[in-house]
Amino acid sequence: MILMVTVDDGYGMAFNQRRQSRDRAVTQRIAALSARSALWVSPYSAALFADMPEAAPQLHVDAAFLSKAAPGEFAFAENVSVRPYAPRIERVILFRWNRRYPGDLFLDLDLPGPAWKLTSAQDFTGFSHEKISMEVYDHEQIH
Amino acid sequence: MNKFIKGLIGLCAALLIGGGAMSMPGGEAEPESSAASYVEQSETSSWSIAESSWPASSFDLAGIPAFSGNSFVAINNNIPSFTDEELSIVSFEVYSQLDALGRCGPAYACLGQDLMPTEERDSISEVTPSGWHSVEYDGAYLYNRCHLIGYQLSAENANEQNLITGTRYLNVEGMLPFENMVADYIKETGNHVMYRVAPIFEGNSLVASGVHMEALSVEDQGEGIAFNVYCYNVQPGVVIDYATGESTLSPENSASASSEDTTAAASADPQAQAAPASQAEPVGQTYILNTNTHKFHYPSCSSVDQMNESNKQEYTGSRDSVIAQGYEPCKRCNP
Numbered sequence: 001m002i003l004m005v006t007v008d009d010g011y012g013m014a015f016n017q018r019r020q021s022r023d024r025a026v027t028q029r030i031a032a033l034s035a036r037s038a039l040w041v042s043p044y045s046a047a048l049f050a051d052m053p054e055a056a057p058q059l060h061v062d063a064a065f066l067s068k069a070a071p072g073e074f075a076f077a078e079n080v081s082v083r084p085y086a087p088r089i090e091r092v093i094l095f096r097w098n099r100r101y102p103g104d105l106f107l108d109l110d111l112p113g114p115a116w117k118l119t120s121a122q123d124f125t126g127f128s129h130e131k132i133s134m135e136v137y138d139h140e141q142i143h
Numbered sequence: 144m145n146k147f148i149k150g151l152i153g154l155c156a157a158l159l160i161g162g163g164a165m166s167m168p169g170g171e172a173e174p175e176s177s178a179a180s181y182v183e184q185s186e187t188s189s190w191s192i193a194e195s196s197w198p199a200s201s202f203d204l205a206g207i208p209a210f211s212g213n214s215f216v217a218i219n220n221n222i223p224s225f226t227d228e229e230l231s232i233v234s235f236e237v238y239s240q241l242d243a244l245g246r247c248g249p250a251y252a253c254l255g256q257d258l259m260p261t262e263e264r265d266s267i268s269e270v271t272p273s274g275w276h277s278v279e280y281d282g283a284y285l286y287n288r289c290h291l292i293g294y295q296l297s298a299e300n301a302n303e304q305n306l307i308t309g310t311r312y313l314n315v316e317g318m319l320p321f322e323n324m325v326a327d328y329i330k331e332t333g334n335h336v337m338y339r340v341a342p343i344f345e346g347n348s349l350v351a352s353g354v355h356m357e358a359l360s361v362e363d364q365g366e367g368i369a370f371n372v373y374c375y376n377v378q379p380g381v382v383i384d385y386a387t388g389e390s391t392l393s394p395e396n397s398a399s400a401s402s403e404d405t406t407a408a409a410s411a412d413p414q415a416q417a418a419p420a421s422q423a424e425p426v427g428q429t430y431i432l433n434t435n436t437h438k439f440h441y442p443s444c445s446s447v448d449q450m451n452e453s454n455k456q457e458y459t460g461s462r463d464s465v466i467a468q469g470y471e472p473c474k475r476c477n478p
Contacts, residue, residue: 008320016221016370021327098471101324102215102370128331130437 001069001088002037004030004076005107006095012103014079020101022048023126029134031055033093034074040065041076083108089139092116096133115140202343202355207373214317215356215372223357223371225337230361232335234258236297238304244349245273247307249341250291253361256329260298263434263456264468267301274308274349274388285378285390287314287467291340291354293322295469296329307342308350308388310378311463317374318354319467325358325368334362343373348385351376430465430478432456439465444476 007013008020027048030039039058041049046061062068066085069075082089086109094111112118116137126132208216234255239248252258267288278285289309292299299305309318318340325336337359342351353376360368377383380396430439431447435454440447447455458465462478472478 015324016217018367018369020324022331022367023327024331097327099323099327100320102320102372128327 001066001071001085002074002091002093003082003085003089004033004074004093004095005082006078006097007107008097008099008101008103010100010103011107011111012101012105013077013107014105015102016104017079019078020103021097021099021129023097023129023132025124025126025129026095026132027052029095029124030074030076031058034058038069038073039076040069040073042078042080045076045078079105081105081108091139092137094133094135094137096135097129098131098133099129111137202341204343204345204352207353210375210377212379214312215321215374218355218371218373221369221371223337223339223359223365223369225339225357225359230337230359232361234335236292236299238291238302241273241304244347246344246349246351247272247291247304247342249339250305252292252297252338254292254296254325254329254336254338256333258297259326259329260294264294265300267306270301270303270306272303272306272308274385276308276388276390278390280378280381280392280396283311283463285310285381286388287311287464289314289318291342292338293318293326295326296322296338307354309354309376310381310383311467312378313354313374313376314467315463317376318356321356321358321370321372321374323469328360328367332360332362332367334360334367336360336368345385350383350385350388352385353377428462428478430458430462432458432465432470437470438473439470439478440473441476441478444473444478446473446476 005013006019006021006026012020014020031049031052031054035054035058037058038060039055040060040062042063042065043061046059049055049059058074060068066075066077066080066082069088071088071090089109092109092111094107110116117140118135119138120136121133123131123133231253234253234257236250236252236254236258238250241247270288272288275288276286286308287310288306290297290299291305291307294300297305325338328334329336337357339355339357341355343353343355344350345352354374355372356374357371358368359365376385378390380393381390382393383390429442431442431444431450432439433446433450433454434456435451438446439458442457462472466472
């Protein structure tokens with residue numbers, strides 16, 4: 001599974017059961033990156049892609065999306081713990097907002113950490129965020 | 144359309160939508176007749192509510208747990224108290240008149256893109272909030288002039304009805320993350336957010352014990368933004384006398400030195416609080432701000448040489464005050 005997540009400066013993902021932030025530039029990148037594969041999302045995240053017909057062919061909406069994403073397929077997680085699925089995560093695509101938000105759900109992977117190798121990083125301008133950083137981490141054993 | 148007119152239209156809309164009523168944190172709905180008590184504050188292009196019509200807050204400070212290392216605590220399971228009748232899709236902002244002790248009251252708004260700033264923030268050093276002391280611990284200022292409704296949301300500069308004496312910790316760790324979340328949501332969606340921030344004073348204290356912050360996104364009925372929190376006006380390692388604003392290092396940190404500009408010391412006498420701004424404004428490190436990228440640098444940083452002159456701005460003050468304005472430290476010179 002290739003996991004995609006968005007985090008703030010403190011690796012927060014959500015607060016009060018809501019995503020910390022959103023940006024259409026990130027959503028478009030997620031759709032583009034997963035265009036030749038499957039993109040698994042929760043019903044909560046599906047709303048972000050409602051107005052993106054280009055994402056419809058690869059979009060799979062399922063409450064158990066992290067269980068169902070197969071090797072090489074993409075999963076976008078916003079408001080759930082990902083640690084239980086860590087053994088199946090071969091790559092993480094991390095989008096950093098470069099902002100501080102309140103958080104009560106945090107990315108619970110040891111990232112960055114010895115098991116993960118940063119393979120690429122780039123910044124881009126979002127619609128509502130001045131600078132978003134995209135970092136790709138490959139798992140040393142799984143990948 | 145200027146902000147003043149927009150505020151007037153928005154306020155009228157809010158009163159119409161709300162059936163002529165407006166409820167305040169924990170307070171009762173205000174009767175329709177109180178609409179006439181809103182008065183124009185032309186100097187700040189905002190609105191103020193006459194003191195006599197502002198309902199007393201029933202916020203129960205006794206119900207708040209003691210600070211234990213988290214900058215905020217959720218209230219009412221994080222469910223804000225806005226009623227359906229309050230929800231507005233027209234932006235407005237209202238501020239309380241200062242009370243007899245010179246203290247701010249609740250600030251209330253329907254935030255939208257049209258209220259957000261289009262230019263850099265002006266100096267706010269001319270305002271001396273109740274309980275203000277210019278005091279440093281270990282080279283960092285204890286207090287900030289802390290916006291109730293942040294500049295990035297309201298474009299309010301030196302509005303004395305919107306500035307309280309808040310610790311650096313309250314400003315940067317407590318309130319700023321919530322303001323960032325609301326601001327970025329509004330920019331992304333174009334939606335409106337009902338927003339209320341009330342400073343909570345214990346008795347006649349001049350410094351608030353904390354601030355009660357509530358927000359609810361309107362068009363999506365809270366799907367995007369919903370919170371109800373109390374942020375502690377504390378500074379770890381420092382003991383604050385909230386009655387006066389005076390402070391000391393906590394016993395375990397008492398070996399460190401502190402210094403205070405006594406000319407700016409606060410007093411219960413509102414006249415005495417009108418200390419010259421130049422005496423109260425902290426003087427600290429000089430930084431170069433990039434107004435385009437919102438990074439800040441040491442003047443000697445190599446990035447400064449590559450910066451477009453039109454984006455370059457010199458700033459002298461504390462590191463925290465730069466961060467509180469939404470700037471981030473350069474990763475090259477790490478100021």
